[in-house]
Amino acid sequence: MLNREIYLIVNNIGGKIGEFLVELNFDQPGILAALSNVFADSNANILNIAIDSARTKMHFIVDVSGVEEPDLAELPKRLGMFAFVKRVLHRVSAKRIFVPRWLTHVVNNDPALIIEREFLHKVSDLDRLAAEMAKRDAEVVKSAMQNGDLEELREAVYLLQLRGVATVQEDNSTAEQINVKYCRVAHPIFRRYVETFISSITSRKFRLLDEGSCVRLQIA
Numbered sequence: 108m109l110n111r112e113i114y115l116i117v118n119n120i121g122g123k124i125g126e127f128l129v130e131l132n133f134d135q136p137g138i139l140a141a142l143s144n145v146f147a148d149s150n151a152n153i154l155n156i157a158i159d160s161a162r163t164k165m166h167f168i169v170d171v172s173g174v175e176e177p178d179l180a181e182l183p184k185r186l187g188m189f190a191f192v193k194r195v196l197h198r199v200s201a202k203r204i205f206v207p208r209w210l211t212h213v214v215n216n217d218p219a220l221i222i223e224r225e226f227l228h229k230v231s232d233l234d235r236l237a238a239e240m241a242k243r244d245a246e247v248v249k250s251a252m253q254n255g256d257l258e259e260l261r262e263a264v265y266l267l268q269l270r271g272v273a274t275v276q277e278d279n280s281t282a283e284q285i286n287v288k289y290c291r292v293a294h295p296i297f298r299r300y301v302e303t304f305i306s307s308i309t310s311r312k313f314r315l316l317d318e319g320s321c322v323r324l325q326i327a
Contacts, residue, residue, distance in 0.1 A: 122172035237296035245307035
């Protein structure tokens with residue numbers, strides 16, 4: 108399942124991908140249809156939809172390659188015109204690699220670590236499990252990277268959150284440095300996963316800084 112999601116979001120060849128997080132004031136019948144129609148009316152193609160269990164947030168990954176620039180600029184406003192919409196977060200990228208920043212896998216309201224079935228027999232050796240998952244994810248990311256610049260790496264480091272290894276609490280990245288703070292860290296595998304994953308996708312120097320129960324990743 109994870110590989111299917113990763114391939115869905117990174118193979119953005121020559122297009123534009125948008126991520127929209129719609130926070131709701133309340134739930135009612137027809138909300139999904141109404142929001143979907145806004146995208147359709149702008150010639151945007153919905154690739155993935157996720158709704159939280161409390162029905163307070165709807166997350167959309169959308170191909171906006173065919174959307175005219177004026178319509179693209181108006182999309183967040185049009186999504187927010189309904190009384191049931193509290194706030195709309197959005198971003199658009201033309202990079203080939205695209206990892207959602209506002210999507211996490213959750214079980215019973217807690218972030219869930221995603222492990223493919225083929226890796227289950229390795230859970231008794233967490234160090235090996237972390238390394239092999241990281242190598243698998245790195246292969247997928249590298250297949251989409253074009254030049255490995257910091258902008259691409261900034262997308263890639265959100266894969267830790269999608270995998271469930273940690274949750275991004277703060278992103279102070281700049282054009283010169285990636286600076287991301289992770290909390291709700293899966294301590295038995297976090298460091299091994301990060302070190303293997305980052306070293307597999309870039310030769311840039313990186314460091315992990317402990318900040319209480321959280322860890323900050325910096326890549327220069």
